[in-house]
Amino acid sequence: MAHISSIGAGLYSDMAVAAGNVPGTLTESAVKALFPVDGASAGEGFDYFRVTDVREFPAMGTPPNIVNVPVYGQASSQQIQGQSDAPSIELQLNYVASDWADGTDLGDMVGDGMSRVFRFTLLNSKPTLYGSVAAELGAVENSQYYWVGKIEALQVTPNLTDANTATVTITIQSDFLGAFTD
Amino acid sequence: MGKYASLELDIYSIFDQQAWRDENISARPTNFTSSNSSSEFIRLNVIPASPGINRKSVSGLLLIEIFVSAGVSTKRIFEIADILDEHIVGRYIQTNGRVTQFASGSTTGLDGIDSDDPALYRAEYNISFNHFGVLQ
Numbered sequence: 168m169a170h171i172s173s174i175g176a177g178l179y180s181d182m183a184v185a186a187g188n189v190p191g192t193l194t195e196s197a198v199k200a201l202f203p204v205d206g207a208s209a210g211e212g213f214d215y216f217r218v219t220d221v222r223e224f225p226a227m228g229t230p231p232n233i234v235n236v237p238v239y240g241q242a243s244s245q246q247i248q249g250q251s252d253a254p255s256i257e258l259q260l261n262y263v264a265s266d267w268a269d270g271t272d273l274g275d276m277v278g279d280g281m282s283r284v285f286r287f288t289l290l291n292s293k294p295t296l297y298g299s300v301a302a303e304l305g306a307v308e309n310s311q312y313y314w315v316g317k318i319e320a321l322q323v324t325p326n327l328t329d330a331n332t333a334t335v336t337i338t339i340q341s342d343f344l345g346a347f348t349d
Numbered sequence: 350m351g352k353y354a355s356l357e358l359d360i361y362s363i364f365d366q367q368a369w370r371d372e373n374i375s376a377r378p379t380n381f382t383s384s385n386s387s388s389e390f391i392r393l394n395v396i397p398a399s400p401g402i403n404r405k406s407v408s409g410l411l412l413i414e415i416f417v418s419a420g421v422s423t424k425r426i427f428e429i430a431d432i433l434d435e436h437i438v439g440r441y442i443q444t445n446g447r448v449t450q451f452a453s454g455s456t457t458g459l460d461g462i463d464s465d466d467p468a469l470y471r472a473e474y475n476i477s478f479n480h481f482g483v484l485q
Contacts, residue, residue: 173448174402174481178439291450292441 168301170348171291171308179290181297182218182258186272189282189315195347198299198313201284205296205303215286216272217297222332223259227287227312228343230254255338256316262323262333277321282340287312289346305349315341352407352447356480357395359442359449360411364393372432388418388469391429397480405482411437411451413474419462426472430457433474452477 185201202215234249267274276283286299289310296303299311320336350358363369364376375390377383383390397409413433417425434455442449455476463469 173443173446174406174483175441175448175450176479178441178450178453291448292443293439 168305168308168349170310170346171289173291173308175291177224177289177291179293180221180224181286181288181290182221182224183215183286183288183297184218184273184276184318185215185284185286187214187284189284193313193315193341193344195344198284198286198344199311199347199349200299202286202297202299204300205298216276218258218260218273218335219266220261220263221258222261224287225256225258227256229339253339255319255336258335258337260333260335262331264323267321267333273318274321276318277335278319280317282315282317285314285316285337299349301349303349309348310346311348312343312345313347314339314343350445352401352405352480352482353397355444355447355482356397356407356449356478359444359447359480360393360395360478362442362444363436363440369436372436374429374432389416389425389429391415391433391474401480401482403482403484405447405484406480408479409477411476411478413476415457415472415474416463416469417472419468419470421470423459423470423472426459426470427457430455430472430474433476437476446483448481450479450481 183202187201190197229251232249232251233246235244236247237244288304290307292307294304294307298304316337316339318335319338322334324332326332361378369376375385375387377390377392379392379394392414394412394414396412397407399408401407415426415429437451438455439453440451455474458473460471460473463471
């Protein structure tokens, strides 16, 4: 399809993490290959897992770090782009314990220290399947962002009157790649 | 086409598709006199009640009145509400650069015997929508 070309809410936005190894060179084709045709794994280590029941997504991307620099003789200072602090991403989930239990694919990734490729996909309409290929995500307008990171922590918040929630903290160890589309 | 006409067209298009016709539930717009005297039908009320994020956008409510025979419990009403959910919730309709997008949740309220026809029982299915237009 293409990138989203209209204004809208990202109701079907999706987060996924690849099980495969981080490519030596992060290119569009290399990271997309880690999210292959859904249900037709190309081999051991080539698969991905979706983080479902997301209640709230954080801002995606590297935050700016604007530094004001005084300039002698000028009425106003100048601004320069300084090195940003590495952001971390915190996802708020409606917690489904069976998705994150010990021994599950996602549960075993929490705090295991392994770097993995993550994919965030901005979606206004629902795709049938979620592989990074034209026939799946590409069936609807989509914008994909990739980065290398780790699932560092999972904190569960029991609620007595609302749904139980959890906060998943993902650290970022590369630049963001994208936006790409299929 | 302006935003109101575009919005109405987007919403009515849902009920003009084969997927909806297969449900075999008559859908009528409000202010329309039908010659069909069936005891089970829905009536569509598009209510663009709030200004949108720009001059080509508008937000509001799609209020669908559900009519079934009186005196046969509420089971069929909630079945129809579930069918409406399948066709409408989270729906994203894009035509000519404009988008109508429905919320990810709906509500249904029971109103009781219809005041115009005591042989019918009336309920209201509500879902909010946003209609977006891009400024050129």
